[in-house]
Amino acid sequence: MTTDPSTRAVQWVDATLAATLLAVDPASLHGVALRAPAGPARDMWVSQLRDLLPAGLAVHRLPLSITDDRLLGGLDLTATLRSGRRVVQSGLLASANRGLVIVPMAERLAPPTARQIAAVIDTGVVRTEREGLSLKTPSQFITVACDEGIGEDEQLCDALRDRLAFHLDLSAAGPNSLIEPEFDRNEVALARERLPLVEVSDAAIEALCAAALALGIRSPRAVMFAIAVARSSAALDASPTVRDTDLAAAGRLVLAPRATRLPAPAADQDEPDSAEDTADDGQDPTPPTPPEDQSDDSKPDSATLEDVLLNAVTAALPDDLLAKLDQAAKSNVRHGAAGNSGTTRPAALRGRPIGHRQGTPGSGHRLDIIATLRQAAPWQPMRRAERQRQKSSTSAPLIELRRDDMRIKRFAQSVSQTTVFVVDASGSAAFQRLGEAKGAVELLLADCYIRRDRVALIAFRGDKAELLLSPTRSLTRARRALASLPGGGGTPLAAGLTLASDVAETIARQDETAVIVLLTDGGANIASDGLPGRPRAEADALASAQRLKAAGLRSLLIDTATRPQPLAKRVAEAMNAMYITLPNADASSISTAARVLDDRQPHSNARAGRR
Amino acid sequence: MAVAYPFSAIVDQDEMKRALLIAAVDPSIGGVLIFGDRGTGKSTAVRALASLLPPMRVVKGCRFQCDPSGDRSQCLTLCKSDHAHNTSSTDMMPVPVVDLPLGATEDRIVGALDLERALTRGEKAFEPGLLARAHRGFLYIDEINLLEDHLVDLLLDVAASGENVVEREGLSIRHPARFVLVGSGNPEEGELRPQLLDRFGLAVDVKTPTEIASLMEVVRRRDAFERNPTGFVARWRPDDEKLRDTIVAARARLPDIELTDRALETATRLCMTLGSDGVRGELVLVRAARALAAFEGEVSINDSHLRRIAPSALRHRLRRNPLEGGSDARVERAIKEQFGS
Numbered sequence: 019m020t021t022d023p024s025t026r027a028v029q030w031v032d033a034t035l036a037a038t039l040l041a042v043d044p045a046s047l048h049g050v051a052l053r054a055p056a057g058p059a060r061d062m063w064v065s066q067l068r069d070l071l072p073a074g075l076a077v078h079r080l081p082l083s084i085t086d087d088r089l090l091g092g093l094d095l096t097a098t099l100r101s102g103r104r105v106v107q108s109g110l111l112a113s114a115n116r117g118l119v120i121v122p123m124a125e126r127l128a129p130p131t132a133r134q135i136a137a138v139i140d141t142g143v144v145r146t147e148r149e150g151l152s153l154k155t156p157s158q159f160i161t162v163a164c165d166e167g168i169g170e171d172e173q174l175c176d177a178l179r180d181r182l183a184f185h186l187d188l189s190a191a192g193p194n195s196l197i198e199p200e201f202d203r204n205e206v207a208l209a210r211e212r213l214p215l216v217e218v219s220d221a222a223i224e225a226l227c228a229a230a231l232a233l234g235i236r237s238p239r240a241v242m243f244a245i246a247v248a249r250s251s252a253a254l255d256a257s258p259t260v261r262d263t264d265l266a267a268a269g270r271l272v273l274a275p276r277a278t279r280l281p282a283p284a285a286d287q288d289e290p291d292s293a294e295d296t297a298d299d300g301q302d303p304t305p306p307t308p309p310e311d312q313s314d315d316s317k318p319d320s321a322t323l324e325d326v327l328l329n330a331v332t333a334a335l336p337d338d339l340l341a342k343l344d345q346a347a348k349s350n351v352r353h354g355a356a357g358n359s360g361t362t363r364p365a366a367l368r369g370r371p372i373g374h375r376q377g378t379p380g381s382g383h384r385l386d387i388i389a390t391l392r393q394a395a396p397w398q399p400m401r402r403a404e405r406q407r408q409k410s411s412t413s414a415p416l417i418e419l420r421r422d423d424m425r426i427k428r429f430a431q432s433v434s435q436t437t438v439f440v441v442d443a444s445g446s447a448a449f450q451r452l453g454e455a456k457g458a459v460e461l462l463l464a465d466c467y468i469r470r471d472r473v474a475l476i477a478f479r480g481d482k483a484e485l486l487l488s489p490t491r492s493l494t495r496a497r498r499a500l501a502s503l504p505g506g507g508g509t510p511l512a513a514g515l516t517l518a519s520d521v522a523e524t525i526a527r528q529d530e531t532a533v534i535v536l537l538t539d540g541g542a543n544i545a546s547d548g549l550p551g552r553p554r555a556e557a558d559a560l561a562s563a564q565r566l567k568a569a570g571l572r573s574l575l576i577d578t579a580t581r582p583q584p585l586a587k588r589v590a591e592a593m594n595a596m597y598i599t600l601p602n603a604d605a606s607s608i609s610t611a612a613r614v615l616d617d618r619q620p621h622s623n624a625r626a627g628r629r
Numbered sequence: 630m631a632v633a634y635p636f637s638a639i640v641d642q643d644e645m646k647r648a649l650l651i652a653a654v655d656p657s658i659g660g661v662l663i664f665g666d667r668g669t670g671k672s673t674a675v676r677a678l679a680s681l682l683p684p685m686r687v688v689k690g691c692r693f694q695c696d697p698s699g700d701r702s703q704c705l706t707l708c709k710s711d712h713a714h715n716t717s718s719t720d721m722m723p724v725p726v727v728d729l730p731l732g733a734t735e736d737r738i739v740g741a742l743d744l745e746r747a748l749t750r751g752e753k754a755f756e757p758g759l760l761a762r763a764h765r766g767f768l769y770i771d772e773i774n775l776l777e778d779h780l781v782d783l784l785l786d787v788a789a790s791g792e793n794v795v796e797r798e799g800l801s802i803r804h805p806a807r808f809v810l811v812g813s814g815n816p817e818e819g820e821l822r823p824q825l826l827d828r829f830g831l832a833v834d835v836k837t838p839t840e841i842a843s844l845m846e847v848v849r850r851r852d853a854f855e856r857n858p859t860g861f862v863a864r865w866r867p868d869d870e871k872l873r874d875t876i877v878a879a880r881a882r883l884p885d886i887e888l889t890d891r892a893l894e895t896a897t898r899l900c901m902t903l904g905s906d907g908v909r910g911e912l913v914l915v916r917a918a919r920a921l922a923a924f925e926g927e928v929s930i931n932d933s934h935l936r937r938i939a940p941s942a943l944r945h946r947l948r949r950n951p952l953e954g955g956s957d958a959r960v961e962r963a964i965k966e967q968f969g970s
Contacts, residue, residue, distance in 0.1 A: 046855070145728070150741055180668065238848055
């Protein structure tokens with residue numbers, strides 16, 4: 019990342035402009051995903067925004083650990099019991115109406131919380147269906163999600179990010195290059211009034227749509243944001259129509275950060291070739307072919323507009339966009355895994371508490387005493403009266419608990435396992451049996467899918483191993499990664515095994531178990547340092563295999579060679595893996611092996627419990 | 630409450646629209662699952678349905694919006710204490726399209742005892758939940774793939790049995806809860822358990838527009854709607870009304886649509902080719918084709934109906950090999966085999 023002063027100044031110009039535009043039309047633009055470490059730069063941006071918004075605007079900080087009853091509102095039990103009628107305690111999202119919501123450490127925001135915020139942004143209404151309450155409270159607010167994440171793996175969950183018009187990155191912007199906004203609060207307020215009068219021409223809409231498609235953005239929402247930004251920008255200058263500069267600002271601020279590929283050099287009227295291999299496929303950003311002849315009959319001004327726009331966007335694209343896209347395509351750890359509430363298995367006895375639900379303790383569930391008492395409290399007078407009516411002989415207990423009061427704790431803890439596939443995609447393996455290896459992986463994937471396990475895919479070939487798919491439960495992505503698995507080159511078995519233990523270690527840190535499935539012909543010929551040489555390669559492979567064994571990982575080695583190889587067998591022994599050979603392996607024997615692998619795991623009873 | 634985007638103004642997405650309309654014509658088809666990218670207007674379409682559907686006749690004052698001409702046994706036992714309940718007069722009300730909000734607790738979904746009445750008067754009174762509110766209408770769950778498993782199980786159970794049972798404080802309440810479950814989600818964020826997939830009648834895939842013309846149209850209409858919601862809705866009202874009349878007519882025609890032996894045989898063969906499990910696929914395929922025929926004013930089911938509805942009715946039932954790339958391709962192939970290209 020470049021951090022020379024001029025770049026920093028440019029970042030501030032855009033950031034300040036974004037703050038101004040957001041202040042003009044908060045109802046359409048919703049907010050900003052602000053990537054920056056906690057520090058003066060971020061604080062200054064927020065205070066800039068506040069200075070542009072109407073005075074006296076309420077600011078709410080949304081703590082990461084916020085519970086649903088605080089977020090959405092709930093029953094104020096104490097007040098309810100005291101007064102004998104329902105007393106509602108309003109939640110943060112409802113109180114934030116017409117205010118500013120700041121989410122620090124937004125990259126760690128629990129996905130369900132992020133989705134709740136997103137739902138309010140979408141509908142402008144907080145819906146509370148909790149604890150006997152059924153409320154609809156209108157609420158519109160500006161969200162500033164402060165993303166303090168480092169690297170692409172760690173960022174605000176997509177569901178919320180998508181709904182915020184601006185994605186700013188101030189992580190390299192020092193506070194010194196701060197730029198004073200060109201407009202002040204009063205001018206912004208005037209611009210807001212002018213908004214409905216600004217005309218957006220068809221040519222402008224067409225240019226924005228074409229630019230979005232050329233950049234691999236297909237979400238109409240992004241284009242809507244771009245239009246709103248262009249309109250605000252025109253309103254600021256009291257222009258009755260959206261001008262080129264407004265479109266350029268929209269392209270730079272809204273489209274550029276969302277680009278999933280580079281536009282074609284001479285982009286006239288880009289037609290993305292097909293739905294499948296454009297936007298989602300960051301790994302291979304093929305520039306679309308501009309159809310030459312059909313652009314002539316379209317309005318000439320929209321083509322020029324689009325040029326202006328694409329130039330603006332291209333200038334704003336980060337230099338490392340390609341690398342980032344590549345990275346993002348591969349590691350969707352946070353979006354894929356953490357975004358899935360199915361990952362957070364309740365009914366375990368460990369992990370982060372995420373609330374409670376009705377149920378009886380035992381069989382892997384723990385009683386939530388407070389929640390149970392809370393549940394029972396309102397009914398006490400009634401139950402006491404009932405007891406007196408029945409003239410029950412036993413003395414009245416202090417608190418009368420019933421079975422339906424029981425609340426059990428839910429924990430955000432996954433007891434699922436992740437199967438890490440380590441596939442030998444080298445030349446020796448590729449030519450003869452890569453197809454069959456893929457078939458075997460598919461069989462195992464089907465098993466994982468049924469068990470709702472996560473899968474990860476490592477391939478090794480040439481001189482290195484690569485994590486093609488970070489742990490995910492998405493079948494779609496697993497299938498795609500497997501299908502696009504390339505083949506050829508040397509066999510860096512050691513590198514593959516080392517990466518496998520690294521990945522397994524990460525998985526273990528997330529309190530999950532990892533299982534390694536290695537598919538190789540055992541013909542290691544590239545050592546750990548990437549240099550060719552069979553003897554060293556073999557020694558390194560065995561050493562790496564022992565590391566897996568030392569980590570206590572359960573594993574399966576499928577020998578893909580036409581004739582079983584001695585080294586493959588030795589590697590299997592070194593990593594304490596089950597060993598089967600592919601030539602003899604049909605669907606059922608692979609499935610059996612997978613099942614044995616599963617049975618060997620110590621968590622098998624927990625697994626049965628969650629079914 | 631904000632005005633909903635008009636259903637007829639939704640650009641393209643024919644498969645999704647068709648599935649929702651078919652469910653509106655014949656709710657017994659059993660739920661619609663909509664999977665697709667973010668920002669494709671899944672929620673918009675379902676919410677638009679609410680203002681599109683013809684109003685329904687209910688027993689006046691009934692808390693479960695019971696049908697005066699339907700089975701009233703449950704309604705009579707449950708509602709008899711209600712003063713407003715009047716068995717002879719009826720009312721019209723809009724078909725409920727209940728949006729299940731995130732963070733809803735179980736007691737609000739299934740219903741619970743009325744806390745206020747318990748506290749103030751020491752009375753046990755049942756307070757219906759969202760399932761009751763959705764009776765005879767639609768229950769929509771956005772991001773159903775992220776909903777907790779125990780809630781999904783509960784919803785599917787009620788949807789299948791058409792009845793909600795609540796036991797609380799010694800009261801045992803059973804009330805009718807027949808609704809069309811509509812779930813939507815983004816498959817990149819996690820899949821639905823395979824066991825749950827085939828409990829949905831229809832499943833559709835939605836994609837973001839890839840053609841500039843349709844993206845522009847989406848954006849243009851959306852912008853017009855946001856700038857002047859009431860004006861926009863008024864402009865599309867005639868189309869929505871026409872659609873509504875078609876639904877009403879289709880419902881009336883539904884029982885008379887003929888299922889020829891030939892159509893039945895075609896449906897059976899299609900299901901066999903695809904190896905879809907059980908008879909559910911076939912049943913849904915035939916029913917959906919019948920609803921489609923009714924919607925289009927035909928008298929009997931023909932190949933075109935089967936052909937157009939087969940992907941939605943079958944794509945989520947191909948369980949033999951959950952991994953073969955794109956079940957859509959398989960359905961497509963089977964359809965070609967069956968009908969020729």
